Amino acid sequence: MPFWKLNKVSLLLTFVSFFLYWLFAYDLVRTESIKLITLYCSVFLVFLLLLKYAKNNIKLLTAIAFSSRAVFILAIPNLSQDFYRFIWDGRMILEGLNPYLYTPESFIQAGSNFPVAEAKALYAGMGELNGSHYTNYPPINQLCFLISALFSSHSILGSTIMLRLLIVAADFGTFFFGKRLLEQLNIPVKNIFWYILNPFIIIELTGNLHFEGVMIFFLIWSLYLLHTGQWKLAAVVFGLSISVKLIPLLFLPLMFKWFFSTSSTTKNGLSRLIGFYSIIGITIILLFTPFFSLEFVNNYSQTVALWFTNFEFNASIYYLAREIGYWYTGYNEIAVIGKILPILVFLCIIGLALFRRKIDTKILFVNMLFAFSFYLFLSTTVHPWYIATLLILSVFTNYKFPLVWSFVIILSYLAYRHLNKADKSENLWIITLEYLIVYVVFIWEVFFSSRFQKNKKANSIELAKS
Structure with missing residues (x-):
């Protein structure tokens, strides 16, 4: 046929x-x-x-x-402005300038001698908020931006096409190593399509040019290498993942029990763990070295800190804490709450790292899934593309709440319903609906689903006996 x-x-x-x-x-x-x-x-x-x-x-x-x-190959992203900053940073490096030391706004306000082509258009596209801050994108991310600038230094569309090709190439890598890792773990290979075919991934990564896709490629490649015993190379690749986005830093404490559980002796596990962490650290330091200066350290740390103490978008638990703060003090307590929430995230991750005596790669994925879930639940800012990491981790587990979240996350874009770009007020009823759905599915899967399945299996056995 x-x-x-x-x-x-x-x-x-x-x-x-x-x-x-x-x-x-x-x-x-x-x-x-x-x-x-x-x-x-x-x-x-x-x-x-x-x-x-x-x-x-x-x-x-x-x-x-x-x-x-x-x-999407010829499309200009229509749901995100971040790619304008990507193009700006890449062209800055192409001109021999350190993107961590200058803000786009500083050149625009000077009014002349713009360092990059199409400077005014790029600044207008990225917006005043983005343009007024120092860049926070790590070095491998910057390398991708530079490749885009080398490909097209005078055309926004040309630069966009190159950025998109890099992200699609990373998706190929995620598919390749993800599929092989699923086979190694005896998990159905078709699970990879919950990620690779998901409209959320196609739209947010390929369409809107978010580099979570490149970070995820290195992360999955690293975990595949780790599972197959190539821990030294895995450490290098893990360092590359961190050097695209800092998120994988959250998973480092979870490796502690994995090395002890998969090593023949405690001494062997400890030496491998120390070696793994050391290689990751050296890889990251070497990649940041071309940009290093005291001014860089100050600018970068301040910019990263803004995500915890200044910015807020599509949050859940933080918004509840914020309302309590308003009730007690009458004003937004993000500066205080934003410092407490990361501590809670750290404690949750340490608890996960020490929870079990022994773990294998499957359990490691479950721990990583919960660790990143806690991070998102306690964050002040949850942009839609952040869910991509949660979604790929879920592919290697039985949990489906990230898939549900990848659907309802579209509700967060209703904050941009106003024609006036300055007005991005969120409808808290819509945010409540989004998180109500996510939390209900999360609680069901974590606390009731396994118990329900066990009871169902036990009832089936009893019926078979009768």
């Missing part, structure tokens, strides 16, 4: 998804809330139907996943 007859439903769904992605990429403004939600719900429904009708056809699903990314 011809291929198209065997897969006619899947192919029809594929063409529908391509059309929806095209509308998303080329015919959508983020202030068009109804259109945004309608398109996203539609493409997510098609995604679920594709998984239903083509779940065992790995080659077809792979082709659909990466063909969908190709739809």
Whole structure:
């Protein structure tokens, strides 16, 4: 029977998804809330139907996943402005300037001698808030920006295409090593499509050019190497992951028990753990060295600190704490709350690291999933693309709440429903709806689902006996 007859439903769904992605990429403004939600719900429904009708056809699903990314190739991101800063930083390095030492605003205010091509357009695109702060993107991220500048130093579209190709290449890497790791762990390979085919990933990473995809590629590659016993190379690759985004730093304490559990002796486990941490540290230091200066340290630390004590967006527990602060003091206590919440995150991660006597790679993934969940639940700022890391970790577990979150996270974009860009006030009822759904699924899966499955299995055994 011809291929198209065997897969006619899947192919029809594929063409529908391509059309929806095209509308998303080329015919959508983020202030068009109804259109945004309608398109996203539609493409997510098609995604679920594709998984239903083509779940065992790995080659077809792979082709659909990466063909969908190709739809966005000529699109300028319409849901995020961050890529303008990426282009600016890359062109700064191309001109021999350290992007960590200057803000775009400082050059714009000077009014002449702009260091990069299209400086005014890039500054207008990134916005005053982004342009007034020093860059916080680590060195491997900066390398990607530089590659984009080398490819196209005078065209925003040209730079955008190169950034997009780098992210798609990283997705290929995530698919390759993720699939192999799933096989190693005896987990169904089709699980990888919860990530690689997910509209959230395609839109946020390929479409909106967020480099979580590159960080995730190095993270999954590192964990694959770690599982296969190549811990020294795994440490180097883990360092590369941190040097794209700092998020993997959260997972380092969780490695403690893994090394002791997978080593023949305690002494051997300790030596490998110290070696692993040391190689990661050396890798990161070497990558930051070209940019290093005392001014860099000051600028970078201050910029990173802003995410905990100044910025707030789409939070959950923090918003509750903020309201309590308003009730007691009458004003926003983010400066205080933002310092307490990271301590709570650290304590949660240490608790996870010490919770079990022995762990294997599967349990390591579960611990990483919970660690990052606690981080997001306690954060002052949860941009949609942050969920990408949670989603890839869930692929290696039985938990589906990150998949649910990847759907409802679109509600956070309703903060941009106003034509006036300065007005990004959030509707707290919408944020409440988002997190109510996420927390209900999370609590069900963590506290009730396994118990329900055990009872169901026990009842089945009893029925079989009777």
